[in-house]
Amino acid sequence: MNPSYNVQHAPVGAFASFTLGSFNRRGGFASQVGRPGDSNLYIGYREGEGDLFCLPYFEAASGPEVPFGVTLTRDTRMRRVFGEQDIRRELGWASDTIRAGKLTLTLFSPFGPIPDPRTAPPAEVAARSCPAVFARFELDNTGGTEPMTGLFALDAASLRDLEATTDGRLVGVAHGRRWGLACRPEPGVSAFQAFAPEHAFDGSQDRLFRLGKSGGLRVEVPPGARRELWIALGFHDAGTITTGVEARYAYTRYHRSLEDVLSFALDHREALVREALARDEELARAPLSPAQKWLLAQATHGYFGSTEWLDTALDDASPPAPLWVVNEGEYEMMNTFDLTIDHLFFELRYAPWAVRNVLDLYVDRYSYRDQVKRPGAKGELLPGGVSFTHDMGVANHFSPASYSSYERPNLDALCFSYMTHEQLTNWVCCAGVYVARTGDEGFLERHRGLFAELLASLLHRDAPEAGARGGVMALDSSRCGTGAEITTYDSLDHSLGRARGNLYLAGKTWASYVILAHLLERCGDPSLAAEAAEASRRSARAITSAFDDATGYIPALLDGSCPSAIIPAIEGLLYPHAMGLLEGLLSQGEHAELVRVLRRHLQAVLKPGLCLFPEGGWKLSSSSDNSWASKIALCQHVARAILKADLPDQDRHEQAHVRWQIEGSGYWAYSDQMQRGVPVGSRFYPRGVTAVLWLDEAPGGTAKPSR
Incomplete structure (x- = not known):
């Protein structure tokens, strides 16, 4: 099966998705729009001082970048792109696994019973409505003799780092207050922001150049080691977001900011990913053909990308008043x-x-x-x-x-x-x-x-x-x-x-x-x-x-x-x-x-x-x-x-x-x-x-x- 196709990795009820998978096309975060994201995604690794091997989820640069009228030294010749013959992909009901070279990327979009917020315990509603999905970024350097550096990054306007607003409790980048990616601090893991993804490897001590429109995470893997990094991909749209009938997102009652969403998701990752794996197993056991399973899985990802779980009670003192929209x-x-x-x-x-x-x-x-x-x-x-x-x-x-x-x-x-x-x-x-x-x-x-x-x-x-x-x-x-x-x-x-x-x-x-x-x-x-x-x-x-x-x-x-x-x-x-x-x-x-x-x-x-x-x-x-x-x-x-x-x-x-x-x-x-x-x-x-x-x-x- 041709692995070049987009999938909407979408949380329940947030009208948002992290779209990825179509070769040589942009994707990434999109919120409150019925189309894929518009970011180049740079997901890959380099061994030692060698080439950067990337998944093909970006568009080729049309020419040299000249921000502020300054021509940048960016050697894109070091960038090599995995082709169709290099990539293996498996779409589950709530997951999407992509393997290429020494990299395995799995995205999880958990779903299960959606509780009625008028009767369910608030803790259950908070977990089910959390507007985040997960990426498991795995690098295998067990046979390597040089250090490996992995990259999970994108380009977008208005990027900011998350360390400054969380006192270092989150490592990652965000687009304003609306979406972002983050992990917990770990040795060998750092965020970067720069003019181009190649600059993540230039050795600069100033790894967060806040004028840059490329940013994400770097992870170091020593020779002979295997490493996985769990990344939360979260969204947050605050306040009243509809007219005619005024409503806010139900999750805003429980998650006040993007930082809250990312932290909650990472803290509850094991349970949420376990739910995604349960959905995968449920579909795997179903007496359907492989083609039917793929069609249902792809359709389900698309369904959740269009859902809105709203609340017409605009203050937290009032009980939830749910409004469901697709x-x-x-x-x-x-x-x-x-x-x-x-x-x-x-x-x-x-x-x-x-x-x-x-x-x-x-x-x-x-x-x-x-x-x-x-x-x-x-x-x-x-x-x-x-x-x-x-x-x-x-x-x-x-x-x-x-x-x-x-x-x-x-x-x-x-x-x-x-x-x-x-x-x-x-x-x-x-x-x-x-x-x-x-x-x-x-x-x-x-x-x-x-x-x-x-x-x-x-x-x-x-x-x-x-x-x-x-x-x-x-x-x-x-x-x-x-x-x-x-x-x-x-x-x-x-x-x-x-x-x-x-x-x-x-x-x-x-x-x-x-x-x-x-x-x-x-x-x-x-x-x-x-x-x-x-x-x-x-x-x-x-x-x-x-x-x-x-x-x-x-x-x-x-x-x-x-x-x-x-x-x-x-x-x-x-x-x-x-x-x-x-x-x-x-x-x-x-x-x-x-x-x-x-x-x-x-x-x-x-x-x-x-x-x-x-x-x-x-x-x-x-x-x-x-x-x-x-x-x-x-x-x-x-x-x-x-x-x-x-x-x-x-x-x-x-x-x-x-x-x-x-x-x-x-x-x-x-x-x-x-x-x-x-x-x-x-x-x-x-x-x-x-x-x-x-x-x-x-x-x-x-x-x-x-x-």
Whole structure:
């Protein structure tokens, strides 16, 4: 496997990462931005007075440096760079190990259950929220005859040393107050700051030249010895960091400064690294292929790089008031609902309170009531109902109540139009799975009245008259103005982009009716439950009756106006299945037929020329080269776990998807929206963590979340 690819080494909930791994590119620390860092990284060693061997994580200098108008003597000829043939790399679920020559670098990004700060002990919250990751820098000089000097350094503006602000308790450098790297004092370990990394070896006694923009750590290793150095890589963004809804990072309640973060991390390193190793072992034991393990690991690193664990209580005297946000990668949109539903299964494993937190905020601030309109009708508005926005804002700015940062009117099923119907189904499906997996009766009781509104809203988007309803969305939201709604596949053609009459959205509509029937029954409203159940049967019939015997599959638009073949027709099956409802439904005629027809559909479309690329990657629509990697992972799970589909070339498919991420995405770490294996959007993205569903396919694999 080509070792040249970036990985986001990210703490939980800090919207920050230390990105590293793409050859001849910058990386390092990045905070509050949806892209890699912009530092050259100088990680390597020299033996005696010999050459400096470096990992290839920097860009070549374009010319001689002339700071202050003074030409520097910097002999970059002494710098040698490890190539692809020299580097071995192994990505774990919470680690990343890189070996080259006599150097081994392992980065650890610990994660585990994320405690609800309202109920968990403060010490546990302090440990889980500490915004730091770790580097273990190992040098092997056991066969050497000369001293070895290791270097872990970078370049950046506004560097400062950490010894001066900690009375020598930390050794390292920082960028202002926002991020830094440090270790504890040890013999043979020193920090340096200079104009260039080579100056770390020039013998100068003035090792901290504070005008320099290169800095880091030096470590001495005598002949015949092996040495490891543990380095904390930490972040700190103080104060209120959002607008619209004011919030700070939860960790600032427990860690007052960057120095506090680095010290805490180093003091608790053993426990935190032990947790990272436990995650690695968990994934290693999972019955997944090497390609699947790599994809899940890379996606998980990307997910945490976009997370924000916030607190709307802005003073420490008030109890914690948590607010969970996942940013949309490079776009930085906040809690985009299309992503929330795909993060659902990962968050239910590790932070079920965060799922509840986001769903409640959608109800309280980002819901709205609309009317609906017939296609082409002018001026006539019909009863609509409740739905939810596409997102909650962008770039740490919460948008006004009832509005997203994304959706605009007067667009005819084009990117940036409204996703009213899809977001309605997303809330229902998330809520149903959340209740089933957690047993949260308080959530059920709190939203008892909303479930009836949700049912009415779904029905109204089909037709205002009960006798005219066909089981799928047929009317657009009045918020669209003269335009029409879209789905999460916003940049595809009408096969997946247009919402009205869409097969993919019909499947999620069916799932929503099934889930509402279950929730309304639990809430003691059998008449509405029966109405929802009948609506689910209409949806099932609408889907199955559109099956085309000539092609062997269901057309992307159920009215036949777009005959494309699409894989996401099967997506809606996931949510009743995840709730344990599907087995009971299969005894009922329409639902059993639905599963049978969708199985036939998938087997017919999963072929070259339709929904497979020539190299084996899955193609979500036969008429578009755009595919979302996260949605492929979800549909693969449905195909195996629910439809029991025969996928004889599964390893070939996954190898293709790995190549998309390494050869296609490379610099952007995990990317989601791929066009023939090259990212055209949705880069540096969290959504691929949907692949955690693969772990549920083993017997007993479904995790029971903590409350």
